[in-house]
Amino acid sequence: MSNKNQQYRARNNFLSNANPSRSSSKGNFLLPNAAQKFGGRAGGAGGRSSAVPPLFGLPPYIWMTAGGTTLALGYVYFSYLEEVPLTHRKRWIATSPQLEKQLGDQEYRNLLRQFQGKILPPSHPASRTVERVGSRIAASALQFAKEQNVQHMIRSRANSNQTQVPPFTYTVVRSEQANAFVLPGNHVFVMTGLFRYVRDEDELASVLGHETAHNVARHAGEKMSGSAVVNLLARLSLLFDPSGVALTLMLPAAALFRELPHSRTQETEADQIGVHLAASACYDPRASKRVFAAMKQGADTGGKQQQPPEFLSTHPSHESRISNFDKWIPDAMRLFESDGGERCRRVRRDMALARQHAARGGGRSPPPTASNSTSGPDYGSPW
Numbered sequence: 108m109s110n111k112n113q114q115y116r117a118r119n120n121f122l123s124n125a126n127p128s129r130s131s132s133k134g135n136f137l138l139p140n141a142a143q144k145f146g147g148r149a150g151g152a153g154g155r156s157s158a159v160p161p162l163f164g165l166p167p168y169i170w171m172t173a174g175g176t177t178l179a180l181g182y183v184y185f186s187y188l189e190e191v192p193l194t195h196r197k198r199w200i201a202t203s204p205q206l207e208k209q210l211g212d213q214e215y216r217n218l219l220r221q222f223q224g225k226i227l228p229p230s231h232p233a234s235r236t237v238e239r240v241g242s243r244i245a246a247s248a249l250q251f252a253k254e255q256n257v258q259h260m261i262r263s264r265a266n267s268n269q270t271q272v273p274p275f276t277y278t279v280v281r282s283e284q285a286n287a288f289v290l291p292g293n294h295v296f297v298m299t300g301l302f303r304y305v306r307d308e309d310e311l312a313s314v315l316g317h318e319t320a321h322n323v324a325r326h327a328g329e330k331m332s333g334s335a336v337v338n339l340l341a342r343l344s345l346l347f348d349p350s351g352v353a354l355t356l357m358l359p360a361a362a363l364f365r366e367l368p369h370s371r372t373q374e375t376e377a378d379q380i381g382v383h384l385a386a387s388a389c390y391d392p393r394a395s396k397r398v399f400a401a402m403k404q405g406a407d408t409g410g411k412q413q414q415p416p417e418f419l420s421t422h423p424s425h426e427s428r429i430s431n432f433d434k435w436i437p438d439a440m441r442l443f444e445s446d447g448g449e450r451c452r453r454v455r456r457d458m459a460l461a462r463q464h465a466a467r468g469g470g471r472s473p474p475p476t477a478s479n480s481t482s483g484p485d486y487g488s489p490w
């Protein structure tokens with residue numbers, strides 16, 4: 108059990124993968140400044156190469172080597188600097204979206220094998236609901252990417268912006284864990300224990316918005332880049348194999364992700380972007396606060412019989428998280444109520460029709476299992 112906890116926690120950590128940024132792989136918009144900054148330093152000393160004087164008593168070959176190394180490191184740093192959309196936080200990403208996707212796809216296949224027999228079929232009401240809500244959030248993320256010029260999610264063509272986002276997959280797993288996570292490559296996993304705290308589509312949208320935001324912000328790539336060893340291996344392997352295949356062989360994705368530390372900054376960022384995505388998709392952004400308040404209560408009263416929500420355990424403190432939503436919800440409500448509220452009234456009527464349609468033609472819940480006793484996790488349809 109504790110091993111499982113560690114696994115989920117680790118994935119949730121890694122989860123914070125995502126990505127968006129403005130100059131996805133190169134960040135060249137920052138290069139001129141960087142070049143000026145470092146070029147100025149080098150120029151001050153380098154212009155007299157014919158008769159280079161000692162500096163602080165050091166022979167020229169030492170300080171010139173140190174200066175050159177600093178210049179090279181600075182160039183690399185600024186070359187891979189990116190900005191997170193919406194929050195405008197600058198961070199360093201050395202991995203490519205393609206590499207992140209390869210690693211995510213690899214781990215996705217591993218997890219499908221690991222969860223074999225526990226994955227709800229696509230016809231299951233829970234699967235349908237997650238897919239339906241997730242698809243609306245994904246569409247909202249694509250729109251967001253275009254508005255914010257998130258390069259890794261859009262591709263400029265001669266006459267149009269063609270999306271190149273890998274299609275989202277949604278996998279619902281029978282589990283007592285109250286958790287959800289996302290892998291690079293847009294693979295979203297939802298554990299049925301989450302439905303103890305998520306009781307309608309608005310609330311589910313807040314969780315899926317958070318997970319989608321991790322990928323929009325390329326948090327996984329950022330974490331991987333933060334690991335010196337991983338980055339060194341990645342850069343070296345990519346010299347010989349730009350496709351990244353060699354790296355995936357050298358570093359099993361699961362081990363890689365488990366080693367990555369949790370980042371509170373990324374989780375907070377995913378909350379903020381997630382609320383935006385949910386509101387843009389016409390899900391009530393106030394639901395996010397309800398979900399996390401319910402999880403906090405569950406964590407406070409859980410005791411040993413009921414494990415605290417895994418989704419929260421690797422994230423910022425409940426109190427700071429809930430108070431953060433108070434800062435973001437006003438902006439999100441402006442989105443939700445744009446066009447005098449008419450836009451979302453219309454969309455939400457469509458949502459209700461889709462729910463009714465799914466309920467009429469939906470699959471049947473699986474028979475209760477022996478472990479699904481009284482107040483256990485909801486193994487059947489959500490809600």
Ligand SMILES: [Zn+2]
Nearest residue numbers: 122123374377
């Ligand atoms: Zn997260």
